[in-house]
Amino acid sequence: VNRPNHSVVSEFVFLGLSNSWEIQIFLFCFSCLFYISSLTGNLLIVVTVTSDPYLHSPMYFLLANLSVIDLIFCSIAAPKMICDLFRKQKVISFGGCIAQIFFSHAVGGTEMVLLIAMAFDRYVAICKPLHYLTIMSPRMCIFILVGAWTTGLIHSSTQLAFVVNLPFCGPNVLDSFYCDIPRLIKLACTDTHKLESMVTANSGFISLGAFFLLILSYIFLLATLQKHSSGGSSKALSTLSAHITVVVLFFGPLIFFYVCPSPSTPLDKFLAIFDAVLTPFLNPVIYTFRNREMKVATRRVFSLLLGVRKTI
Ligand SMILES: *[C@@H]1O[C@H](CO)[C@@H](O)[C@H](O)[C@H]1NC(C)=O
Numbered sequence: 001v002n003r004p005n006h007s008v009v010s011e012f013v014f015l016g017l018s019n020s021w022e023i024q025i026f027l028f029c030f031s032c033l034f035y036i037s038s039l040t041g042n043l044l045i046v047v048t049v050t051s052d053p054y055l056h057s058p059m060y061f062l063l064a065n066l067s068v069i070d071l072i073f074c075s076i077a078a079p080k081m082i083c084d085l086f087r088k089q090k091v092i093s094f095g096g097c098i099a100q101i102f103f104s105h106a107v108g109g110t111e112m113v114l115l116i117a118m119a120f121d122r123y124v125a126i127c128k129p130l131h132y133l134t135i136m137s138p139r140m141c142i143f144i145l146v147g148a149w150t151t152g153l154i155h156s157s158t159q160l161a162f163v164v165n166l167p168f169c170g171p172n173v174l175d176s177f178y179c180d181i182p183r184l185i186k187l188a189c190t191d192t193h194k195l196e197s198m199v200t201a202n203s204g205f206i207s208l209g210a211f212f213l214l215i216l217s218y219i220f221l222l223a224t225l226q227k228h229s230s231g232g233s234s235k236a237l238s239t240l241s242a243h244i245t246v247v248v249l250f251f252g253p254l255i256f257f258y259v260c261p262s263p264s265t266p267l268d269k270f271l272a273i274f275d276a277v278l279t280p281f282l283n284p285v286i287y288t289f290r291n292r293e294m295k296v297a298t299r300r301v302f303s304l305l306l307g308v309r310k311t312i
Pocket of ligand 1: 046049050058061062064065068138141142145
């Protein structure tokens with residue numbers, strides 16, 4: 001078969017976020033602040049959990065792994081966005097664009113599975129407390145992690161398989177600041193209706209399904225807690241509400257992007273910034289502020305880092 005030389009596009013141009021100087025300065029400060037805070041906050045969680053023997057339990061291992069994922073996730077699109085803000089020509093190579101899509105879906109898929117695993121962990125802790133350590137054994141934790149990353153990589157590769165071979169022949173302007181599939185597909189010189197519904201099915205229904213699964217399991221757990229309300233339940237309640245907040249923050253924007261098919265509204269872009277820098281920043285904040293053990297442990301790490309001796 002004589003394959004026509006369609007793919008002449010070697011780079012894409014981002015329109016960016018705004019042309020107004022004031023908004024650009026604001027976005028620059030906002031994104032820098034939250035990007036750096038995301039990095040520090042998540043790094044702090046990883047250091048705290050790995051260095052504190054009191055936190056060597058499945059729940060905290062999963063939390064630290066979530067922080068590693070957040071560290072990667074916020075470094076996929078945000079640094080380039082921040083560097084691009086004041087550039088006239090915001091370009092990204094074809095390969096760079098594909099890489100952004102690949103990593104964001106791989107890491108996003110992994111995070112989704114990890115959030116489900118964290119709900120399962122809370123289910124075991126609340127409903128089968130006596131078997132907690134046998135069910136959530138180190139082997140189980142490793143199994144969960146391997147499963148999460150495998151799922152992420154498979155999801156991401158299947159998404160890319162649809163996109164990589166599309167013919168891109170002319171228009172190469174993306175009204176965005178990062179590459180993602182729904183927008184990229186619209187630039188292909190072919191009929192992409194089938195493909196768009198495939199992407200909606202793959203990303204949209206998976207995230208919608210996972211979201212409802214998670215919300216239902218947390219409602220079930222809250223109901224169980226209500227029934228056997230005992231001394232430890234207020235702590236369990238605050239842990240659960242932290243989990244639920246993170247789940248809503250993670251899935252809200254995702255569902256908006258993939259299920260509601262109207263890209264390129266300003267709201268869309270601001271939600272994307274929210275997803276890129278604010279959500280990874282909020283995870284550590286929510287977990288550390290809602291959890292007494294984490295708070296105490298973080299303080300310990302801080303005083304170690306600052307070389308302060310404990311005097312009390
Ligand atoms: C991730 O989870 C595994 C398995 O529980 C654990 O051994 C590892 O320390 C965790 N990673 C981090 C960075 O805490």
